[in-house]
Amino acid sequence: MSMYRLNPIRSSFLIPAIILILIFVVYPIFATIMLSFNVNVVPGVNIVNRTSGLENYYKVVTDKRFINLEGIKTHTFPMGAIVHNIIWLVIHLPLTLIIGILFAVYLQYIKGGSIIRSFVFIGMVIPMIVGGLLISFSFDKDLGVVNILLKAIGLGSFVRTWTIYPDTALFSLILGSVWLWSGFTVTMYSAGLSSIPREVIEAAIVDGADFKTILFKVIIPLLRPVTLTVVAMTILWDLKIFDIVYAATQGGPGGASTVLALLMWEYFARLGDYAMSATVATILTIIIIPVVILWIKATLQGERT
Numbered sequence: 001m002s003m004y005r006l007n008p009i010r011s012s013f014l015i016p017a018i019i020l021i022l023i024f025v026v027y028p029i030f031a032t033i034m035l036s037f038n039v040n041v042v043p044g045v046n047i048v049n050r051t052s053g054l055e056n057y058y059k060v061v062t063d064k065r066f067i068n069l070e071g072i073k074t075h076t077f078p079m080g081a082i083v084h085n086i087i088w089l090v091i092h093l094p095l096t097l098i099i100g101i102l103f104a105v106y107l108q109y110i111k112g113g114s115i116i117r118s119f120v121f122i123g124m125v126i127p128m129i130v131g132g133l134l135i136s137f138s139f140d141k142d143l144g145v146v147n148i149l150l151k152a153i154g155l156g157s158f159v160r161t162w163t164i165y166p167d168t169a170l171f172s173l174i175l176g177s178v179w180l181w182s183g184f185t186v187t188m189y190s191a192g193l194s195s196i197p198r199e200v201i202e203a204a205i206v207d208g209a210d211f212k213t214i215l216f217k218v219i220i221p222l223l224r225p226v227t228l229t230v231v232a233m234t235i236l237w238d239l240k241i242f243d244i245v246y247a248a249t250q251g252g253p254g255g256a257s258t259v260l261a262l263l264m265w266e267y268f269a270r271l272g273d274y275a276m277s278a279t280v281a282t283i284l285t286i287i288i289i290p291v292v293i294l295w296i297k298a299t300l301q302g303e304r305t
Helices: 008-012 015-036 055-062 069-074 081-108 113-120 128-138 145-152 169-194 198-206 211-222 224-239 243-248 260-270 274-304
Strands: none
Touching (some): 128 243, 211 224
């Protein structure tokens, strides 16, 4: 029992860390939530002069930049930041999962696979602001590699600067982000594959299993813990995406590629409305918290089994 008893001397080493967490994590979260209700948290500093209440939440929810019902009904952009985030998630998550596991499996068993993996990981190494600029250049009408490929395969009629049109700007950023994020999924799945005993794969081959059977019946079930981590991290990344959008389109054209993090920045930097910015931040946090809870719960259950 003595090993579980609280030791005052050892516990004292936690005090600096606890103080830093309180100052730089707990207090900012508390202050942001209070500010979203128009409550000034710093005595003597009037950040907001409006009446305390839910006014900001009503303004955000009814703001067309947050959700545009007209755009949703007509299936035209902009549809609102929260809808754009959902579209981003629906397209980006499955694509990165599929690309990640297929590339990882393929590169695991070929000569020079580690070298190819290092090139795939470049998208994660470069700053996301630079990544946003690269996406913008990639979809440029004259210089973009995407349009060069379209011309090469005889689809020259589709050539355009994809990021300046409302109906294609968001999808261009999503497809570009797949390249930037795939390095993470490939690396994660590659690490997971290296932990699978080679004898398991060889036994399946001896039993006459083809690649499809081995992939879906052996590899994917054994990589479930890795998949949970990849899914959770990808969802969080998709929900808080900012730098790519800011660098490539700044939410344009006409708000067609605005996302929640960019809307939060617009309230803060362009309009100087800190309370409204805090409201969007709080809404974004409320959306993210369930994802984190489910991820932790699933991870703990996996450890028990």
